Amino acid sequence: MSVMTSTTSFAPELRQRRRPSGFAYIAPALLLIALFFIVPIASLLLRSVLEPTPGLSNYAELFGSWTYVRIFANTFLVSALVTLLSVIIGFPVAWLLAIIPNRWGSVLFAIILLSMWTNLLARTYAWMVLLQRTGVINKTLINLGLIDQPLVMVNNLTGVTIGMTYIMLPFIILPLRGVIKDIEPGILQAAALCGATKWQCLWGVLIPLALPGIASGALMVFVMSLGYFVTPALLGGTANMMVAEMIAQFVQSLVNWGMGGAAALVLLVVTLLLYAIQLRLFGVGRIGQEGQ
């Protein structure tokens, strides 16, 4: 793997050489970012260790209470499930989008984009209607004789997982489609002639080549899911709160900025950790080059 180290050690040099002059021109933009991104985050984090009294009391309370830990556990469980389902459902769709003729591809693409552009609340309420006790899904299943009692799919984590998977799908399909489209079709034909069955082509060639796309899409979905508010608030019950709802309660109802900031920091640290892991495994912009 000496090959890989040589690329990584070479790349920063190149980037350095290309750094543009005229720093003054981008100063306003940097100032804007500092003012509206860095300052609020820093102040929120500061409040988490300063309010109500300086120290780590907020964190101690957060990790010491079974209720809060359970909320974190719920959040990670739901986010992981949503990510897994998005990958499982999104991969074949992305594959289809990458290979079908352009005309059909653009129709399918438009449907996915349209769902993404439709108001989030409208889509979430639609799921409420579909999933409720007397909703279409339960009625159909009962009429088919598959179940006797309606399934409870709202006001719990099942509903949240279903609703969020639906919302997250475009975020994994779109990047994956790009990665799969870049795979030379001859590579799969070559694999077939080499004697690989469809299954061996999928696991031995297609998935390894798409892995950087899967990883970046999955990371995006997971991180977005961790902090998602609307869908858990509407489809989840009060008994199954997620972290974003908890932060909202701390800040809005309890006016406890310290606890809110602490919870936010925990999410941020987890996100950065995951990002670091991905960088380590796949690097920046090495998609399709060396894979693993």
Next chain:
Amino acid sequence: MTVPFLQIRGIRKEYGAVTAVDDVTLNVEKGEFLTFLGPSGSGKSTTLYILAGFENPTSGDILLEGKTLLQTPSHKRNIGMVFQRYTLFPHLSVGENIAFPLRVRRLPKAEIDEKVRRMLKLVRLEGYEDRMPAKMSGGQQQRVALARALAYDPPVLLMDEPLSALDKKLREEIQYEIRRIHQETSVTILYVTHDQEEALRLSDRIAVFSRGVIDQTGTGPELYANPATRFVAQFIGDSDFLKGVVAATSGGLADIHLGDETVVTGVPVHGKATAGGNAAVMLRPERINLSRTAGTDRAGIAATVNDITFLGNNTHVATVTSANEALSVRLPFGDTAINGLTTGEKVWITWDPATTHAFCD
């Protein structure tokens, strides 16, 4: 008679109203190097893809050692293929690429390692096992692709313009390698190219494709000396065509009027030749003579010198006939006819009718 090794029987392939391959029939001997030569869109690649199983023919059959291949999916055909574009698995090293077909066949590891080593030796890339494809040149990648395609000892190796992405120098080097590998392995090779020089250099036999049909199949010298159609005559080697009118035909030979005064007698004729019909007479630049004075012993035509280019071992003289048709003459170095020749000069061009061909529509 024994069954031919590979039989392509009346293959047709239609895409809607377009016929890409139109009734292609061909027998291939075991160990033969056969090239499909033709311009793009002539059906040569489609035929190859049908052999690989990526396309199904509209009708016709393919038999390998007497058994049809059409019911067998690509991955069970056991056929090797090297593609035009680079198709090495980018996430696998060179060694892993070559091992891939052996691994999917679940061969024991020791056997795979041994085979990978032998294949790397065959394509002269010993020591490159751990290299990633992205770190190799195009020529090296195609050699690895060749090693991968031969690793499972396929009875037939298909090659679809494997050298078209390489520059000329490298191309010639790898052509030599391919020849050597063909001799060492005696694998049957079906090779697709649009480059006549490549076809002549590599092949035992060449099948010339034009608009979905095979115009002619034969060795390079056969095609060059006796082209069956005008297309073959044009595609293989340099040639010029003079418009003429058939005067009389007998037994595959024709007498043809060229202009008003010249009649060429005893020209081998192809196509439907009828007296009074049009014919195109093919002349090879190196098989015609140029002289200052009209002779009577051979067929000839008057022309005007347009341009003289010295090319080392030969001199190329571009002339124009009185009917305003271009006619090239290639004179070997040392030919005295060239001495003192100037542009604008009237010359007399002669040839042996038996070495030319006439094509009728």
